[in-house]
C-alpha cells in the first residue's frame with residue numbers, strides 16, 4: 320500500500336504547497352488553503368492500466384504532419400444539432416468533454432438524453448448522485464423510447480468504474496459528476512482538489528488510451544467557477 324502524506328491545496332485554483340499559506344501565490348486569493356491527504360508511492364500504477372488486462376502500453380511515434388490523416392466521419396454525430404455544433408461537429412473519439420453548469424440547469428438531463436439518443440452506440444452513464452430508479456424515471460419522462468444501449472452505473476469509486484468500463488466496453492462514458500468520484504489513491508474527500516485532479520487525470524488517460532470519449536459533469540459554485548478547482552478546467 321502506498322504511503323500517504325499531506326499537502327495543502329488552494330481550493331480556488333488547485334495550487335499545491337507543502338505548507339499552509341495565507342495567500343495563494345498563484346491566484347492571489349486569501350484563506351483558500353486546505354490540507355489534503357495524498358498517497359505517495361514510487362510504484363504507482365495508473366488505475367486505468369492496472370485494471371486493464373493485456374492493454375500493452377501504446378507508444379506513439381512522431382509523425383510528419385502532412386502524412387497525418389484524419390477523417391471527419393470518425394466523429395460520433397448525435398441527433399442533437401446544437402450539441403454537435405457546440406462539440407465542433409460531433410463527438411471526437413478519445414476526447415474529454417467538460418459539461419459545466421449551475422445546479423438544476425439540466426446537465427444530467429442533457430447527458431441522459433444523449434445516452435438515449437444514440438442507437439448502436441453503447442453508452443455507460445455513471446451517476447454518483449442519483450439512484451438507478453431516479454435515472455430510469457427521468458429516462459421515461461424524456462420518453463425517448465429508443466433501442467439505445469444505455470448502461471446505468473451508480474458508483475463513485477474510480478477503480479470500480481474502470482472495472483465496469485472494462486466489462487461493458489462502452490463507446491461513450493458519462494460521469495455525473497466529477498465531484499462525487501473518489502480514487503483510493505487519495506485519502507481526501509470526494510470533491511476536494513486532489514480527488515478531482517486524480518480522478519480527472521485517470522479519466523483523461525482512459526479516454527486517450529481507449530479512444531472512448533468521456534463526458535464529465537462538473538458543478539459550478541456561486542462565484543461561477545467549476546466547483547473548487549480550476550484544475551478541472553485546465554485539464
Ligand SMILES: Nc1ncnc2c1ncn2[C@@H]1O[C@H](COP(=O)(O)OP(=O)(O)OP(=O)(O)O)[C@@H](O)[C@H]1O
Nearest residue numbers: 420421422423424425426427428429448460496538
Ligand atoms: N432543456 C430543458 N428544458 C426544460 N427543463 C429542463 C431541461 N433540462 C432539464 N430540465 C429540468 O430541469 C430540472 C433539473 O435538471 P437536471 O437534474 O438535469 O439538472 P442538473 O444540472 O443535472 O442539476 P444538478 O446540478 O442538481 O445535478 C429537471 O426537473 C429537468 O426535468
Ligand SMILES: [Mg+2]
Nearest residue numbers: 426427448495
Ligand atoms: Mg445532475
Ligand SMILES: [Zn+2]
Nearest residue numbers: 329332343346
Ligand atoms: Zn490559488
